[in-house]
Amino acid sequence: MLDETRNSLQVLLQLAKGQIPQECYPLITSVDFTTANTGSPYFPSPFKQTEATSALKAVEAGVAAAIADLAYGEQKRKMVVDLERASAFLFSTYLATVGGMNKAHPNVKTLLKDTDLLAAQSILYRRLSANLYETKNPGEYFHLHGSLEATAALNMIGLDGHRPDMTDYRQCIKLIEDHVKQYSAKELEQMNADLKQAGVTCLKWDEFKETNHGKRLIQEPPWRVDTLETTSPPVPFPCAPSKAPKPQILSGIRVLELCRIIAGPAMGRGLAEYGADVIKITSPSLSDVPFFQVDGNLGKHAAELNLREPRDRQIFEDLLQSADVILDGYRPKSLERLGYGHEQIVELTKHRQRGIVYVAEDCFGHVGEWAERPGWQQIADCVTGVAWYQGLSMGLNEPVVPPFPMSDYGTGCMGTIAALVGLYKRAKHGGSYWGKTSLCQYDIYLLQLGLYPSEMMAQLRQAHDPEFFELRHHDSVDEVGKRALKTMRRVHPELFEDRHMQECYSRGFRASVKAARPVVDVEGTWNGFLRSSRPNGFDQPTWENWEVDEGMLVE
Numbered sequence: 001m002l003d004e005t006r007n008s009l010q011v012l013l014q015l016a017k018g019q020i021p022q023e024c025y026p027l028i029t030s031v032d033f034t035t036a037n038t039g040s041p042y043f044p045s046p047f048k049q050t051e052a053t054s055a056l057k058a059v060e061a062g063v064a065a066a067i068a069d070l071a072y073g074e075q076k077r078k079m080v081v082d083l084e085r086a087s088a089f090l091f092s093t094y095l096a097t098v099g100g101m102n103k104a105h106p107n108v109k110t111l112l113k114d115t116d117l118l119a120a121q122s123i124l125y126r127r128l129s130a131n132l133y134e135t136k137n138p139g140e141y142f143h144l145h146g147s148l149e150a151t152a153a154l155n156m157i158g159l160d161g162h163r164p165d166m167t168d169y170r171q172c173i174k175l176i177e178d179h180v181k182q183y184s185a186k187e188l189e190q191m192n193a194d195l196k197q198a199g200v201t202c203l204k205w206d207e208f209k210e211t212n213h214g215k216r217l218i219q220e221p222p223w224r225v226d227t228l229e230t231t232s233p234p235v236p237f238p239c240a241p242s243k244a245p246k247p248q249i250l251s252g253i254r255v256l257e258l259c260r261i262i263a264g265p266a267m268g269r270g271l272a273e274y275g276a277d278v279i280k281i282t283s284p285s286l287s288d289v290p291f292f293q294v295d296g297n298l299g300k301h302a303a304e305l306n307l308r309e310p311r312d313r314q315i316f317e318d319l320l321q322s323a324d325v326i327l328d329g330y331r332p333k334s335l336e337r338l339g340y341g342h343e344q345i346v347e348l349t350k351h352r353q354r355g356i357v358y359v360a361e362d363c364f365g366h367v368g369e370w371a372e373r374p375g376w377q378q379i380a381d382c383v384t385g386v387a388w389y390q391g392l393s394m395g396l397n398e399p400v401v402p403p404f405p406m407s408d409y410g411t412g413c414m415g416t417i418a419a420l421v422g423l424y425k426r427a428k429h430g431g432s433y434w435g436k437t438s439l440c441q442y443d444i445y446l447l448q449l450g451l452y453p454s455e456m457m458a459q460l461r462q463a464h465d466p467e468f469f470e471l472r473h474h475d476s477v478d479e480v481g482k483r484a485l486k487t488m489r490r491v492h493p494e495l496f497e498d499r500h501m502q503e504c505y506s507r508g509f510r511a512s513v514k515a516a517r518p519v520v521d522v523e524g525t526w527n528g529f530l531r532s533s534r535p536n537g538f539d540q541p542t543w544e545n546w547e548v549d550e551g552m553l554v555e
Helices: 002-015 022-029 049-072 083-089 151-156 169-180 185-195 205-210 212-218 263-273 292-296 310-320 334-338 342-352 377-384 386-393 406-429 439-448 454-463 477-491
Strands: 032-034 079-082 131-134 141-144 223-229 254-258 277-282 301-304 325-328 357-362 432-438 501-506 511-516 520-522
Touching: 002 022, 002 032, 002 049, 002 439, 022 049, 049 079, 049 083, 049 406, 049 439, 049 520, 079 083, 083 511, 131 169, 141 169, 141 185, 141 377, 151 185, 205 212, 205 377, 205 386, 212 439, 223 342, 223 406, 254 263, 254 310, 263 277, 263 292, 263 325, 263 357, 263 406, 292 511, 310 342, 325 342, 325 406, 334 342, 342 357, 357 406, 377 386, 377 406, 377 439, 386 439, 406 432, 406 439, 432 439
Parallel strands: 032 079, 254 277, 254 325, 277 301, 325 357, 357 432
Antiparallel strands: 079 520, 131 141, 223 432, 501 511
């Protein structure tokens, strides 16, 4: 795995050519990788997920070290990426607990804020509106996706939005799939487009590469950082005082995170690890998955603002005046329609003569004919060919959505890198910067690394629980994740050791929150969260009087 990780880093550096400051390359290539794993890969999957993300974390570490040299003075720094923690990062929401309860615990909802406003997550029948089903053409599959609303997708295939009588997992799947099977993928695509739903035809990798969008997106690097303006002067890093055990690289940097679910919040979570003050701003009228906030809101403050209301817009624009980074986790042009796209943000802050970094992530990327399509992790995994490769590796002739939201977390890491690069460039050269990445771009990078050979997959099938390989295309992400977690705990217990976790009381959840520790260590600095997690909307929208939870400062 160490050799494969180093190879993955070389591939990544080639793919990202031009998107990393040249002076960061020696730092990146000097990063050490460590692992306790001398055997098989962690995940029952054909993809080099651990290696791919460890390589991304090495780039993150190298750029962060370059920032540390600018902020605190140049010195030789040892940088380490832990492969176990990089793996844990990829399914950290499954490792997290609140009050000792994990995502699947039947009583965990008692500690969560109910942000599932339309019951798209909490009712099984409605949740299975976001799932992979066979169409009327045998061997053709379509990922229906009700997003966080469910009714439109169910109505689209002729079903009621609510069916209180449907409570059995298998019966729900059969009912929905029977209705999907009344249509071809082509018909579903048209219906989907008419209703602006997030579903997609499940393609193989070679098929995706032949689409116009695939051809265009494959030409893109995994992330891109473009210059928005060059008139504002260089901005030194603030190096603000901190209660952390050692200096934090981004201490004093202010981030406004306009994101929900996983990939976008993972960008802000990454910046909070390095000491940035991150305010996650969500709308009280938009749904979010309640448990994802346990892991995704670590280190941040979380405030609610309705950016359609004049009073809340004024509060946001006041916060904006001292912000350094804006994170956009919505479909392209969504924030632009509210007046807060990348060019509009530059216009709103140009008078202060201090540049800003705007980083956006989405599903399909910011170029190509599908750029404005809605989508989520499963949609990217299905359209790029990831799901088909997962199924084929399991000995099936059908796709299966891979375990865990790994492309979400990988995309979040790429967004964090884009933000770090933008901040580094602002400090060295001045100006404002626009970073872009997407779930599909992470999957493209992953697939360009190649798959494990068939011999390795045979070993994985032998080592892991037969129950996992009994999964089929219509099994939900929850079922896939549950079975993967069970078999990984048995085969790789070292991944679940307490040394990879940290625990601290959360005032927001009124319970102890346990979460995965950071992946990267940069010598001479402290990489960690200053405060425990909280639910969306727990904090006031202000940069003033932020607390530090002493329990988070344990190294």
